[in-house]
Amino acid sequence: MLEPAYQADVVVVGAGVAGLSAAHRLTSAGVTTMVLEAAHGVGGRMATEKIDGFRLDRIGQLLSTAYPELRLTPGLGGLVLRPFAPGVLLHGDGRHHRAGVQPGTGGARGALHAVRALASAPRSPSAPRLPRRPVAVPGRQVSAPRSRSGAPLGTAVDQARLGAALTRLAGTPAERLLARPELPAGEALAARGLPARTIDGFLRPLLAALLCDPDLTTSSRCADLALRAFASGRLCVPEGGAEALPELLARTLPAGTVHTGVRVTSVSTTSVTTAEHGEIRCRAVLVATDARAAAELLPGLRVPEFHPVTVVHHTTDEPPGTGASLLLDADLGGPVAHTAVISRVDPSRAPAGRALVSSTVLGRPPGGVDTAVRMHLARLYGVSTARWETLAVHHTAEAVPAMRPPHDLRRPVRLIAGLYVCGDHRDTSTVQGALHSGHRASAAILADLGAGRSLHVADPVPTVPRAA
Ligand SMILES: Cc1cc2nc3c(=O)[nH]c(=O)nc-3n(C[C@H](O)[C@H](O)[C@H](O)COP(=O)(O)OP(=O)(O)OC[C@H]3O[C@@H](n4cnc5c(N)ncnc54)[C@H](O)[C@@H]3O)c2cc1C
Numbered sequence: 498m499l500e501p502a503y504q505a506d507v508v509v510v511g512a513g514v515a516g517l518s519a520a521h522r523l524t525s526a527g528v529t530t531m532v533l534e535a536a537h538g539v540g541g542r543m544a545t546e547k548i549d550g551f552r553l554d555r556i557g558q559l560l561s562t563a564y565p566e567l568r569l570t571p572g573l574g575g576l577v578l579r580p581f582a583p584g585v586l587l588h589g590d591g592r593h594h595r596a597g598v599q600p601g602t603g604g605a606r607g608a609l610h611a612v613r614a615l616a617s618a619p620r621s622p623s624a625p626r627l628p629r630r631p632v633a634v635p636g637r638q639v640s641a642p643r644s645r646s647g648a649p650l651g652t653a654v655d656q657a658r659l660g661a662a663l664t665r666l667a668g669t670p671a672e673r674l675l676a677r678p679e680l681p682a683g684e685a686l687a688a689r690g691l692p693a694r695t696i697d698g699f700l701r702p703l704l705a706a707l708l709c710d711p712d713l714t715t716s717s718r719c720a721d722l723a724l725r726a727f728a729s730g731r732l733c734v735p736e737g738g739a740e741a742l743p744e745l746l747a748r749t750l751p752a753g754t755v756h757t758g759v760r761v762t763s764v765s766t767t768s769v770t771t772a773e774h775g776e777i778r779c780r781a782v783l784v785a786t787d788a789r790a791a792a793e794l795l796p797g798l799r800v801p802e803f804h805p806v807t808v809v810h811h812t813t814d815e816p817p818g819t820g821a822s823l824l825l826d827a828d829l830g831g832p833v834a835h836t837a838v839i840s841r842v843d844p845s846r847a848p849a850g851r852a853l854v855s856s857t858v859l860g861r862p863p864g865g866v867d868t869a870v871r872m873h874l875a876r877l878y879g880v881s882t883a884r885w886e887t888l889a890v891h892h893t894a895e896a897v898p899a900m901r902p903p904h905d906l907r908r909p910v911r912l913i914a915g916l917y918v919c920g921d922h923r924d925t926s927t928v929q930g931a932l933h934s935g936h937r938a939s940a941a942i943l944a945d946l947g948a949g950r951s952l953h954v955a956d957p958v959p960t961v962p963r964a965a
Pocket residue numbers: 510511512513514515516533534535536539540541542543555556557558559560707709759760761762785786787790806807808893895896897919920921922926927928929931
């Protein structure tokens with residue numbers, strides 16, 4: 498029966514992917530839910546800026562088709578993921594080397610047996626040559642120059658060992674990876690018995706890109722999960738920009754669930770107070786904000802350190818010939834951790850006749866970041882970038898919560914009955930982690946409220962329309 502004292506069973510604070518995924522599970526179970534978002538749009542960190550027909554993400558856009566929550570989250574049935582070319586393209590010793598996937602496989606299983614050096618990147622006369630020594634980037638540790646023979650992945654035997662290691666990882670259950678001893682990822686790699694050149698030439702740049710952590714201080718367990726996702730799926734981006742994912746979640750919730758432009762200033766087990774609309778009473782509150790905002794609403798909650806990330810977008814009418822590949826620098830020769838002609842991966846991100854090149858810089862960006870990025874991109878792509886136009890430089894100081902060991906990947910989401918918290922800071926600092934934390938929090942709420950029972954029937958709960 499109608500409980501006039503309550504305006505909703507559950508109020509979710511924050512319409513990032515964590516809060517929206519929790520709202521889906523709650524409304525699907527018949528629990529009336531109100532999502533309150535301070536910004537004027539949904540999506541939080543998964544925002545996409547639109548300029549002159551370009552779609553420019555704030556985030557470094559590396560999802561994996563192997564993220565389980567992309568399949569499990571209700572409302573994401575209509576999500577279109579655009580995969581990068583299989584594996585990655587490594588730039589090392591002035592050449593491009595594909596660490597690819599064998600045809601017919603969905604991931605990198607056995608793929609690195611097939612690693613082969615591609616033809617050198619076409620080099621325009623004006624493009625500077627690769628420096629012999631890595632360039633020092635302020636705020637970022639750069640490893641000593643390595644002596645290597647040939648490709649960054651070493652000999653055929655080295656590559657076969659790496660391929661076997663990734664295949665084993667892809668087949669290892671996540672629980673077993675989480676039971677392994679925990680070290681900083683950089684130290685753990687060195688202890689794995691792989692050749693130094695395989696680690697430095699491939700695993701370091703790959704993991705730095707996947708974890709947004711250039712110094713590899715992240716827990717080795719999180720690194721193993723990231724490598725496992727790489728080895729068993731394909732790196733991909735949402736078609737239309739990062740925002741497509743939260744917008745799809747919001748669109749497929751019952752009408753009237755999400756309220757934007759409403760900032761929550763305090764929470765309790767039975768109400769939230771908002772800056773704009775006073776108090777809203779409810780049976781339970783789920784704080785689904787970023788870590789810092791969560792700690793402001795829930796004093797005592799830990800605020801982690803963060804990895805800063807800068808994303809730089811350029812356009813050109815002469816795209817480099819790397820196709821839809823994700824390009825990494827095996828030489829760590831500049832500020833760019835990874836880059837792609839993203840309009841080749843997802844053509845909807847650029848208007849006809851233009852190419853969009855999106856590049857990610859990890860750590861504190863160097864002064865004059867755009868110039869440093871252009872110079873590095875010229876070496877990586879082997880073309881002149883002098884005429885490329887800069888569309889946007891997005892810097893996010895608190896982009897990704899650091900996951901240093903010991904890192905609890907399953908931080909409690911239930912604080913007390915009636916008060917819950919989710920977000921990437923409760924899980925892994927990824928879209929998968931954010932979605933999964935929303936999954937866990939909604940399960941805890943449903944267990945406390947009485948799963949499947951509609952508790953508040955002021956309005957009939959509309960059927961959740963599922964995307965095709
Ligand atoms: C630059 C960058 C690169 C990244 N690269 C990757 C990557 O390659 N792969 C990957 O998987 N992940 C990546 N991530 C991480 C990923 O984007 C996040 O883990 C995920 O989006 C977090 O979602 P969330 O819902 O937990 O939090 P958020 O997206 O931060 O959502 C929280 C929401 O709460 C709202 N809010 C805050 N305070 C209040 C309040 N008082 N009242 C109401 N609303 C409030 C905010 O406005 C926001 O909309 C990257 C992030 C950044 C920034």
